[in-house]
Amino acid sequence: MFSLHGYGPSIFEGTILTLEVSLASLFIAMLLGISGALAKLSRARSLRLVSQIYTTIIRGIPDLVLMLLIFFGGQVFINQLGPMLGYDDYIDINPFIAGVSTIGFIFGAYMTETFRGAILAVSKGQLEAGTAYGMSSFMVFRRITLPQMVRHALPGFGNNWLVLVKTTALVSIIGLDDMVRKAGLAAGATRKPFTFYLVVAINYLLITTLSIYILKQLERRYSVGVREF
Amino acid sequence: MEERVVSVTLDDIHKRFDANEVLKGISLSAHQGEVISVLGPSGSGKSTLLRCINLLEIPDSGRLFVSGEEVLLKKTRDKRTVPADMKQVERIRAKLAMVFQQFNLWSHMTILQNVIEAPVHVLKVPRREAIDKARMYLEKVGIPDKLEAYPAHLSGGQQQRAAIARALAVEPEVILFDEPTSALDPELVGEVLQVMRTLAEEGRTMIVVTHEMGFAQEVSSRVIFLDEGLVMEDGDPETIFNNPATDRFSAFIKAMV
Numbered sequence: 001m002f003s004l005h006g007y008g009p010s011i012f013e014g015t016i017l018t019l020e021v022s023l024a025s026l027f028i029a030m031l032l033g034i035s036g037a038l039a040k041l042s043r044a045r046s047l048r049l050v051s052q053i054y055t056t057i058i059r060g061i062p063d064l065v066l067m068l069l070i071f072f073g074g075q076v077f078i079n080q081l082g083p084m085l086g087y088d089d090y091i092d093i094n095p096f097i098a099g100v101s102t103i104g105f106i107f108g109a110y111m112t113e114t115f116r117g118a119i120l121a122v123s124k125g126q127l128e129a130g131t132a133y134g135m136s137s138f139m140v141f142r143r144i145t146l147p148q149m150v151r152h153a154l155p156g157f158g159n160n161w162l163v164l165v166k167t168t169a170l171v172s173i174i175g176l177d178d179m180v181r182k183a184g185l186a187a188g189a190t191r192k193p194f195t196f197y198l199v200v201a202i203n204y205l206l207i208t209t210l211s212i213y214i215l216k217q218l219e220r221r222y223s224v225g226v227r228e229f
Numbered sequence: 230m231e232e233r234v235v236s237v238t239l240d241d242i243h244k245r246f247d248a249n250e251v252l253k254g255i256s257l258s259a260h261q262g263e264v265i266s267v268l269g270p271s272g273s274g275k276s277t278l279l280r281c282i283n284l285l286e287i288p289d290s291g292r293l294f295v296s297g298e299e300v301l302l303k304k305t306r307d308k309r310t311v312p313a314d315m316k317q318v319e320r321i322r323a324k325l326a327m328v329f330q331q332f333n334l335w336s337h338m339t340i341l342q343n344v345i346e347a348p349v350h351v352l353k354v355p356r357r358e359a360i361d362k363a364r365m366y367l368e369k370v371g372i373p374d375k376l377e378a379y380p381a382h383l384s385g386g387q388q389q390r391a392a393i394a395r396a397l398a399v400e401p402e403v404i405l406f407d408e409p410t411s412a413l414d415p416e417l418v419g420e421v422l423q424v425m426r427t428l429a430e431e432g433r434t435m436i437v438v439t440h441e442m443g444f445a446q447e448v449s450s451r452v453i454f455l456d457e458g459l460v461m462e463d464g465d466p467e468t469i470f471n472n473p474a475t476d477r478f479s480a481f482i483k484a485m486v
Contacts, residue, residue: 125329125331125333126333126335126336128285128329128333129327129329129333129334129335130335131285131322132283132285132322132325132326132327132329133322133323133326133327133346133347133351133395133399134319134320134321134322134323134347134351134352134399135319135347135350135351136315136319139350139351143346143350144335144337147337148335148336148337151337222337224337224379225336225337225338225339225379225380225381225382226336226337226379226381
C-alpha cells in the first residue's frame with residue numbers, strides 16, 4: 001500500500017484547480033467555437049477570412065509553444081501598453097487567466113471546425129421549413145439549427161473536451177498550481193515521483209472516464225427521434 | 230359571375246439561376262377557394278414558381294401580391310433582387326403554409342411539437358389553444374394517435390399528413406403543395422390525396438404542383454400547364470384536358486397516361 005506522505009490534500013486542491021481551468025477554458029472555447037463556425041459559414045468575406053486565419057494559425061502551432069508565446073508575449077505586451085496608458089507599476093499576468101484564455105483560445109479553433117461541420121450536417125430542408133413558416137433567420141438558428149446540430153457536434157466536441165482536459169497539464173509550466181505541479185512538488189520533496197505521477201494519471205483517467213459517460217448520456221438524449229441506441 | 234377575392238397575384242414574374250432562365254414571365258391570380266393544379270414536365274419551373282410565391286426564391290423581376298399586399302423588393306448594388314423588408318416577408322410567409330415533397334417535418338420535435346411550432350413561436354398563439362387546435366387538425370388528417378411520436382417513426386404517408394396538419398395549424402390564406410406525393414411509396418399516395426381532396430371540398434385555397442393527373446382532373450378547380458418557364462395552358466380541368474390548346478399539353482397528357 002503506498003502512502004501520499006501527507007500530500008493528499010495538496011494533490012486534491014490541484015485536482016480541483018485542474019477542473020476549474022478545464023471548465024473555464026471549455027466555456028471560452030465554446031463561445032469562440034460557435035462564433036468561429038458562424039463566421040466561417042457567413043456570407044461576409046471578411047468574417048470568413050478572419051476565422052480562417054484564426055483556425056489556421058492555432059491549429060498549426062503546438063499548444064505548448066502557443067501557451068508560452070501568449071503568456072510571455074502577453075506579459076511584455078501589457079507592460080509596454082501600461083506606461084502608455086499612464087500605468088507605471090509592473091503588471092503580472094494572473095496565471096489562471098493566462099492559462100484559461102490560452103487554452104480557451106486554442107480549443108476555440110478546434111470547436112470552430114467541430115461546430116461548422118455540425119451546422120452543415122443539418123439538412124437544408126429542415127431550415128427551409130422554418131423559413132417557409134415565417135421564422136426569422138435567428139429563430140431558425142435557435143429553434144432548428146442549434147438543437148439539431150448538437151447531435152452532430154457531440155462526438156467531435158467530446159474528443160475536444162478530452163484533449164482539452166489533458167492539455168491543462170501544460171498550465172503547470174506557467175506557474176499554476178494544478179495537480180501536475182502539485183504532484184511535481186510532492187515528488188521532489190519525497191523523492192517518490194512514480195507514486196505521485198501515478199496518482200495524477202489515475203485522476204485524469206477518472207475525470208475523462210466520467211466525461212465519456214456523461215457524453216454518452218448527452219448523445220442519447222439528443223438523438224431522441226432520430227436514432228435508437 | 231360573383232366577385233371573388235384574390236389571394237395571390239403574380240405579375241410578369243421572372244427568375245433565373247445563372248444562365249438558366251427558369252421563369253420567363255408568369256402572370257396569374259389565385260382566388261379564394263380555388264384549387265389550382267400546376268402541371269408540367271420536369272424543369273418547367275413548377276417548383277420555382279411555387280417557391281417564388283412564399284419567397285423561398287426571390288423573383289428577379291415582376292410583382293407579387295399576397296392578400297392584397299404587394300411584396301416590396303429592391304435591387305442591391307450588384308443587381309440582385311432582395312426583399313426590401315424582411316419583416317414583411319416573414320409576415321407573408323406565415324400566411325402561406327407549405328407542404329414539401331420531402332415532408333421536412335422537424336426531426337427533433339414530436340408531431341405535436343411540429344404542429345404547434347409556428348402557431349406558438351411565429352404567430353404567438355397561446356400554447357393551450359395551439360395544442361387544442363393541433364389535436365383537431367391531426368384528427369382531421371387521420372393521425373390523432375401520433376401526437377408524441379417523432380417523424381422518423383412514422384410512414385411517409387403519415388409524415389406527409391402530419392405536414393399537412395402543420396400547414397393547417399397556421400390557418401393559412403393559401404396552402405402551397407410542392408409535389409406532395411412524389412416521395413411516397415405508391416401504396417401511400419392514396420391516403421395523402423384523400424386528405425387533400427377533403428381540404429379542397431372544404432373550400433381551402435390550394436396551389437398544388439403535382440404529377441398526379443387524377444388529382445388535377447378530378448379535384449382541382451383549375452389547371453395550369455407550365456412549360457419552359459411559361460404558362461402554356463390555364464383553364465378548368467374539363468376544358469383543357471378534353472381540348473388542349475397546345476400540342477405540348479396534348480403530348481404531355483399522352484405521356485403521363
